[in-house]
Amino acid sequence: MKGQVLWVFMTALVAALFAASLLVGPAGLGLAESLRALFTGQGDAVVLVMRDIRLPRAILGLLVGASLGLAGAAMQGFLRNPLAEPGLIGVSATAALGAVLALQTGVAALFALALPLSALAGAALSVVLILLLAGPRGGALALILAGIAISALAGAATSLVLNLSPNPFAAMEIVFWMMGSLADRSMTHVWLGAPFILGGMALLLSTGRGLDALTLGEDVAQTMGLNMNRLRLSIVFGTAAAIGAAVAVAGAVGFVGLVVPHLMRPLVGARPSRLLPAAALGGAAMVLAADVAVRVIAPDTDLKLGVLTALVGAPFFLHLIWRMRREEA
Amino acid sequence: MRAFRPSFKRVVLALALWAGANAAAVADAPQRVVSMNLCTDQLAMLLAAPGQLISVSHLASDPLSSSMVDEAAAYPVNRGAAEQVFLMRPDLVLAGTYTAQASVDLLRGLGVTVVQVPPAESLADVARQMRQVGEALGRVAEGEAMAAAFEAATAQYPQAEAPxxxxxxxxxxxxxxxxxxxxxxxxxxxxxxxxxxxxxxxxxxxxxxxxxxxxxxxxxxxxxxxxxxxxxxxxxxxxxxxxxxxxxxxxxxxxxxxxxxxxxxxxxxxxxxxxxxxxxxx
Incomplete structure (x- = not known):
């Protein structure tokens, strides 16, 4: 697909999935009835369902998906490594740990921003660790191994904290933090997450030019006037803010950041400045589609988003490893 | 109740026997009852004779689940593990039907009498359980009185016309x-x-x-x-x-x-x- 057509198509796809997310739900409302309630605020209970239950869910699906796709593309560009992805390299897991710590220590109850900030701090910590352990010259193996170690550690710490909680439900929520879900979120979560997600995404989108230059190699890029330190800081804080806030409100949804950039590359080309916005749209479409699917497949149970994204993403991941092996051989 | 030594309890038992009142029931009645389920905890605390119940589950002292936190403070607590319960040398264990099935099987294997009380799913179940626990404790009259009072109390609510x-x-x-x-x-x-x-x-x-x-x-x-x-x-x-x-x-x-x-x-x-x-x- 060329030029404008692709962008129009992607935007239309995201808009259609956003609408589907608003119109699909266990309450089984009529189309006209739900749209009237959403836009005019007429019809009591239907308005509540549309504006307070489905709208925040659709908005969060859009934001969480976009931030995951964008962060995946940015990390792959910066690390020049096709396996970089917030879920696989432990960023989502440490963000979840940060969020769980804020909730279980009670800090999140004292001031609301503590939840996204603490998740952001967790995410930032792991991005820095990853850059140290498997920086641009670290290679795929170092990246994945460091990611496995960080994910395992953060996952274990999260489980420990939740198991020690005096709340009997907390331990049951380990799966939410590892798989992610948008069920029964409210506008509160949107207000809490959106500023950080949008800020982080703006920072990541601003790295497009720098990442373009980086494709020529670090030395060439620096002679072209690229400020590596600034680029690094933008990647770290952009990813931490976007992923941290997304995980704080929706849990860790895996594989979106891996699959989407690879799907978009053949369509927009490998140039990061074009890939980044395309990956954001693709990520939004993937998470919105997954969130509609969980409601269609199992309307009365909270099927986790990560289940569907992993069903698509994990085989894709295996395929990538297979291809890399063949190239190395 | 820890203060009651077996010898003292035997004296109490002897006195009861000597009194002659429902002598047969008392002789058959279990003397060391351990309850390991929140609901049997409360029924046993209400129905048991003094000294008869020697331990209740830890949930009995959780104010979010138990209506008898103050009463439960007087009993040693068990966490429903077979080992802990067995070492209390019970002659009757009261348990639920869903939880701790492995512990119940183990205790039965060790020769302990276990009475399992299913969770109440209706008001009729409630009265039935009061009688069941009363019977298991050898306190048939107390169980019957409690069940009858419960039935009478629920019977006074009239059928609602417009719910x-x-x-x-x-x-x-x-x-x-x-x-x-x-x-x-x-x-x-x-x-x-x-x-x-x-x-x-x-x-x-x-x-x-x-x-x-x-x-x-x-x-x-x-x-x-x-x-x-x-x-x-x-x-x-x-x-x-x-x-x-x-x-x-x-x-x-x-x-x-x-x-x-x-x-x-x-x-x-x-x-x-x-x-x-x-x-x-x-």
Missing amino acids: ATAAFYYPNGYTAGSGTLADEVLNLTGFRNIGADAGMTGGGILPLERLVIAQPQIIITSRPYPGASRSEEILVHPALRAVQDAAGKARMTDADWVCGTPHLLRAIAAMAEARAILAPAP
């Missing part, structure tokens, strides 16, 4: 449908259960959307546990709040709702009071 709508809403969107004790309490006190209307049998998940659309006149939620959980966040969801505000007074279930004991009557009375305040259903 108001009500729904239970617990963490994770869990609700009680038909065939539950909670459902029967609603029906008894003049309510129609939204969960049962939604076609639910037993407990299950009612999506928040469907609860909002059903607009029950009263929503009964649970008291949050200490510490945070995402499961309980649904209870402060703005959409649920809006329905609760429209419904007027919000109610919460407490420990009185958990088990089929005489304390359930307090919960029933509270619901009847809530029904009296509400205007009749349209």
